[in-house]
Amino acid sequence: MLFLGATAAWLASCTLAASIVPRQNNDTDYKIGNITLDTPWTSTVGTNPWPEYPRPRLQRSYWKNLNGVWRYRNAAEGDLGSPPFGETLEDPVLVPFCLESALSGVTGKGPNGRIYSWYQTPLEIPSDWPSDNSVILNFGAVDYEATVFINGRNAAFHRGGYFEFSVDITPYLNANGTNELMVHVYDPTDQGRTQIPIGKQTLNRGGMIWYTPCSGIWQTVWLESVPSEHISKLDLSADMDGKVNVTVHSSTNSSTLVKVTIYEPHSQNVKATATGSSGTPFVFTVSDPDLWYPDSPTLYNITIKFGSDTVQSYTGFRTISRRAIGGVQRPLLNGKFIFPFGPLDQGFWPDGIYTPPSVEAMRFDLDVLKRVGINMVRKHIKVEPALYYKACDEMGFLVIQDMPSLRPDLPDKNGGCGIIRLEGPNEQAEFNRQLALLIEQLKSYPSIFAWTIYNEEWGQATSPPWPEYPLTDLVRSLDPTRLVNAVSGWTDHRAGDFDDNHHYSTPQCGTPFWSTQGSGPEGSDSAYDKSRIGLQGEFGGIGQYPPKGHSWYTDLNRQTSYELTNSTEDWNYRTHDLLNQLREQTDLFSCSGGVWTQTTDVEGEVNGLITYDRRIIRMNETLWKQDTTALYEAAARRSDTVNATQYAAIVDRSVDGIQVGMP
Structure with missing residues (x-):
């Protein structure tokens, strides 16, 4: 059998070598916490983690990544009523790694978990950002409840440990450019009778399928500069027939002209343009698009202009559906x-x-x-x-x-x-x-x-x-x-x-x-x-x-x-x-x-x-x-209506003389 020989050679070939260039390492008091098991990337994280633009489907040119070393304090019930404004919190924490992780530098869940926490970091708004623009603070995810303070003022509250949220912090910023961001986090994982979406996280449940919990900020935090009236959300889909469905949501819920430009793959050549209005879906058709499949995942870059706001996005043309083939319900991609x-x-x-x-x-x-x-x-x-x-x-x-x-x-x-x-x-x-x-x-x-x-x-x-x-x-x-x-x-x-x-x-x-x-x-x-x-x-x-x-x-x-x-x-x-x-x-x-x-x-x-x-x-x-490959080939044999209905006559479906097979 193929898999019973030459194991050492292929096992050696699939062992990963750590050849990754370290990121910057600023002079801070942060260090990686006690670690149970590392990966080839652990030592290369540095203090500028996840520097990439974090929201690829709605990108802007003016943005600033806030990941890095923040300050942290383990809090207690009732502390939300007396925030530690103006203080320097005691401990470093590397954002965006959850508090229980080694990479956060805090590390450890404690006997009752990281139920209440304070985060703190200074905010500096880039001087080259347009002065008449608004400043939006974005969080990829915070587990589980986040209360956001800017310069001692309560700016926002969000509940849900897996979901992004944004805050317009323009009204809270100081004119002199010196600002303080504080985030209070509440995470009641496994507390009393609390029942919230937590996936596989646990503090003390036994068994093999429960894992270390994740509290606090665990996805990228960033700032962006936007016009006062701007795109707040973009819904975009494209099907196998070239039909593109776009809904541009605006910060003011207005109905404003939107221009969409789609480019040829890997090119700046324009494939199609269309116009519509924000606040409601509009549909247009692109001729002869290359379809998205797992073995040919073609994507099209898109520019969307809404007033003075311009964002970059992308899509792939594909249709997901189901129907009966030879009497069997099947999932379909592009038919x-x-x-x-x-x-x-x-x-x-x-x-x-x-x-x-x-x-x-x-x-x-x-x-x-x-x-x-x-x-x-x-x-x-x-x-x-x-x-x-x-x-x-x-x-x-x-x-x-x-x-x-x-x-x-x-x-x-x-x-x-x-x-x-x-x-x-x-x-x-x-x-x-x-x-x-x-x-x-x-x-x-x-x-x-x-x-x-x-x-x-x-x-x-x-x-x-x-x-x-x-x-x-x-x-x-x-x-x-x-x-x-x-x-x-x-x-x-x-x-x-x-x-x-x-x-x-x-x-x-x-x-x-x-x-x-x-x-x-x-x-x-x-x-x-x-x-x-x-x-x-x-x-x-x-x-x-x-x-x-x-x-x-x-x-x-x-x-x-x-x-x-x-x-x-x-x-x-x-x-x-x-x-x-x-x-x-x-x-x-x-x-x-x-x-x-x-x-x-x-x-x-x-x-x-x-x-x-x-x-x-x-x-x-x-x-x-x-x-x-054999799985896909078997599915292909069943994918044609004629073949699917006649396949029983082709394949040997007997086991010890007993007929088995298709419904």
């Missing part, structure tokens, strides 16, 4: 059945926790996946920085974007030994609000393929009326251009576009057999639902103990997975076997996509395609490329 296959992508880092040490580090994971032919990632109950989605757009990844889950394990209200999934209507309403924020923030990225509302019943009401039905309608009303995975795993009441099965380690994708584990009320877990797309939402989870020095925990008892193998050769044998099973289920049944667990090891989970420190790639890349 063609595409088989989305890729890993559960958790986005955790041993040095930065939620924040990769750099854009280069973030793209490394995607580069590895692309080399083996993977065309999809399931972004698992986390939202990434905007530059992640830009990378997926550029590299050709379909993204199944999950909504970050509510805390799923509240103790029983009545003192029983069980747990409840949803605390009450207020928690449901806040989840719904933040789900809408997710859609609005990300819906213009071409790579987004589908939205996931619930993962494995976490925070999902377990008695009717089932919330996934109105939430599916909500998502479709905000974004009718994507598919909706209402429930990934269980409990499934047949809302949305996917019948999504989770099963470790073997797949059960669109098959006439299924596991009864985790079954809920009648009708919630059953055989494949032929009215929807069959998706293996999670499977695999094959693990291997990393070599010494490459794991989060040194104690083998704290390193685990759904299955463990003795060696890299054995790991590749087992993964090949499971991918072959998924291919057979595509050939024989109604499988239309698969999600492998997972991109990297994460803390106690040692089932990654790559180790947590990103230094060792477990995959025999030649074999994995062959296996992913």
